Amino acid sequence: MTGSDRDTVLNGIRAALKRGPLPDPTRAELDRRMADHAAHVVPAIARGTHAELVRRFLETAEAAAATVATVPPGSEGAAVERFLRQHNLPTRVAVAADPRLDGLEDRGVLTVERRGTPTGDDLVGVAHALAGIAETGTLMMASGPHSPSTLNMLPDTHIVVVRQTDVVGGLEDAWARLRAHAPEGPPRTVHLITGPSRTGDIEQTIQLGAHGPRRLHIVMVEDTADGAAV
Amino acid sequence: MHVTSRQFKDNIKGAVSDANLRHSLATMKTGFRAKRGIAVAALPEFEALRDAGKAIKDHALQHLDHYLERFEAKVLEGGGHVHWARDADSACRAVLDICRQHGARTVTKGKSMVAEEIELNAYLEKNGVRPVETDLGEYIIQLRHELPSHIIAPAIHVRKSQVAQTFRENHPQFPADRALEEPRDLLDEARTVLRSHFLGADVGITGANLLIAETGSTVIVTNEGNGDLTQLLPRVHIVVTSIEKVVPTLEDASTILRLLARSATGQAMSSYTTFSTGPRRPEDPDGPDHFHVVLVDNGRTGMLGTEFHEALRCIRCAACINHCPIYGAVGGHAYGSVYPGPIGSVITPALASLEEAGSLPNASTLCGRCEAVCPMKIPLPRMLRHWREHEFARHLTPPRMRWGLRLWAFAARRPALYRLGTGMAGRMLSRMAGRRGRLSSLPLAGGWTQVRDLPAPPPGGTFMARYKRGQTH
Structure with missing residues (x-):
């Protein structure tokens, strides 16, 4: 048939x-x-020096209703804790098994409930982005052994750590990163995330926090003095 | 495709006197239209992107067989399955078979216009599988047993007080005296109810905004996150989509993504643009174990190579709908098709039949706004005119209209007679209108004068008569 x-x-x-x-x-x-993989029209907002792109990424992410904090390497855990306390949110978190997030457990200020896939009851999820796209303030999240996709969707509060070196200009640059990360083809789920979930389905009034996260907080980790990420 | 467009003329009478609908449609001007305007103005490259987007889709359609084969090969390579469906029945059967294979009793669904087109919900219900819509708008209309009235805002016709009423009737688990006045209350209640469905469903069904031939990925563009929970939590992910959605590469997709959200909701990017490629990998901690793509034709190859070919470029952003004065006056349900507005009036006669949907191409003033805002530059007014030609050629127009047109054509081919006739009619109308300059009733023009006055031609004769006399105004 x-x-x-x-x-x-x-x-x-x-x-x-x-x-x-x-x-x-x-x-x-x-x-x-x-x-x-020829590019077509790449808008000017996707181009600039790396410093300009980092600044634009933070601005456009905020314009999409995400919150942002820029911190030195090693203080990701403190940044996560500060954000949660400021918003009177629980400090129990589900954290992706990405080794770059191991530091969150060490400091003892956060209670790491689990590493890996969240349950429906986890209120805060912390994940690591593959790239930040300056053009639109978008995070690129790629599924893999250390990065469950449900962590981007189930918890009420979504906190994403992204390295300054991983900020790229436009979508085309993000695809180049993705191809370098997974030369055999894209991982199962690639999320391009721009702000928290929202809906306008009731009388066209935008409400943040539909089925996915109600809040998106981005922790941007500065480059070290020699220009490399830790 | 089952449509009730024959009732269009009766439907519009109810629509224009529906106060709730009037209120809902009025918000479109400050909502979708204003937001699109701001987003487009903020991107200097928007026009260049439109040209590039058009070229990409034209190229993909011209080589559609090749790119679909490449897409299929990639899906298979990644461990997924592809099911080809020539029509709605075949597509519904493919979905049901997959559900049965996995012993599924409940399925969650992300928003999919193709699923609406093939009437998948009714088919599944009839066969013992319960579909639960998870997009807020779709969920509301599913509870109300209604069809979507807009392709990206399916419940745009429903007011919040009506949503509250619907929720009170359908959610007996909550206290009867709870507050449900604000959109926030309504959203939170839907979120709570749907959470349990997400976590308990056996199968998740989504649509696709794009298919990527290069990678075998399906792409959804959403804001709520429901489409992601729908596809990530159950063991089986089924994508119901149509053949014209395929583009060659991720770079091609980039151009279309830059146009889509801006044209639809005025966002630079929607909250979630999700690329799904095959089932979960052995080492992945989550994601579906099985991945199926149902590729639906259902009349689309019938449009290829015809004067309606270019409508297959449509990316379903709804900009034409949001800017259409007819849609703005009558809403989506009047069209009797899940695809309303200008694009609906072009594709419904092609996907259903001109016999069923002949009223729709006539429901346009041909003002051209739809084409002006279409990110894919689809010549919608020209296509509406083509349908009118087909309608006339196939003798589907009512005898009175045919006689009227024939009479007009007879006169129009004889300029002297035409001028004599229009001159006489003009003078007569001016005299009948008297000093008011307007007519409140006129034989044969009841359709117009029932609801408004007909302005009489100004004294001084027709344009041609004035021109001959050398008058400039």
């Missing part, structure tokens, strides 16, 4: 376009186009 539907659809397309199957040279050309 499915086999015949497949033929019906593909042959239908060819008949409608008044041609048969594409000749091999054309197919090879199309495959080359796919492999080239």
Whole structure:
């Protein structure tokens, strides 16, 4: 059944376009186009010096209703704790098993409930971003052994650590990062996250905190003096 | 596709006198339209992106078979499954089969217009599988047993007091005297109720805004996060989507993403743009074990290569709907199709039939706003005119209209006769209108004069008569 539907659809397309199957040279050309990854129109907001891009990332993220804090390397845990106390939120957190977040456990100011996949009851989740996209203040989160995707969605409060060196200009730069991170093809889930969840479905009144997180807090980790991330 | 567009003319009478609907539609001007305007003005490259987006979709449609095959190969390579569906019935059966394979009793659903088009919910219910809509707007209309009235804001016609009433009737687990006045209260209650569905569902169904041939990824663009919880928590993720959504690469997708959210809600990016590629990997801590993509045709190949070909570029942003004066006056339900507004009036006759949906291409003043705001530059007014031509050629227009048009055509081909006729009619109308300059009733023009006066032609004759006399104004 499915086999015949497949033929019906593909042959239908060819008949409608008044041609048969594409000749091999054309197919090879199309495959080359796919492999080239050529960019089209890249807006000016996706370009600039790295310092400009970092500044723009923080501005655009705030414009999308995220909150941001820039901290020196090693003080991620303190930054997370400060944010939670300021907002009178519980300091029990579910943290991704990413080794770059190990420091959150060490300091003893936070109660790390679990490392890894959250349950429906975890109120605060801490994750690490693969990149920050300056163009729109977007975080790129890639699923993997140390980064469960449900951590981006289930907890009420979503805290994301992103390194300054991982801030890129536009979507195209983010794809380059993703391809370098996973050369065999994208991980199962890649989330581009811009602000907390929201809905305008009741009388077009925007409400933050729909089914996903009600708050998104970004902890930006500064580069070390020699320009490299810790 | 099942439509009730034959009742369009009756529906609009109810729609224009519905006070709740009037209120809801009035917010569109300050809502979607104003926000889009601000977002577009803030991006100097928007026009260049429109041209690039159009070129990408034209290229993808021209080589649609190739990119669909490449997409399919990538999904299979990643351990997913692809099901081709020539029509709605085949698509619904494919989804039900997957549900049965996994012994699914309840499924959660993210918002999908293709699922609405193929009437998937009714099919699943009939076959013992309970679908729960999780997008807030879709959830509201599912409880109210209604169809969506807008492609990105399905419950735009419902006021908050009506949502409160619906929730009181359907959520007996909460105290009867709870506060449900504010949108926040309503949202929090829906969030609580749907949480348990997310965590308990056997299968999650989403749509897709884009398919990426290069990677075999499906992409959803959402704000609520429901589409993510729908696909991440159950063991099985089914994507119900249509064949024209495929683009070659992530770079191609970037251009469309830059256009989509700005045109839809005026956001630079929606809260969540999610790329799903195959099932979870062995080492992944979460995500679905099974990944199925149902590729629906359901009339789309019938549009390829015709004068409606370019409508397949549509990315379902709803900008044309938000800017349409007709939609703004009658709302979505009057159209009798899950796709309302200008794009709906073009694709509904193609996906259903012109016999069923012939009223829709006529529900337009051809003002051109839809084409002006369309991020994919679809020539919607031209297509509406094409449908009117088809309607006339296939003798689907009512005899009175055909006679009227024939009479007009006869005169229009004879300029002297035409001028004589219009001159006489003009003078007669001016005389009948008297000093008021307006007519409150006129034989054969009841459709107009029932609800408003007809302005009479000003004295001084027709344009041609004045022109001959050398008058400039």
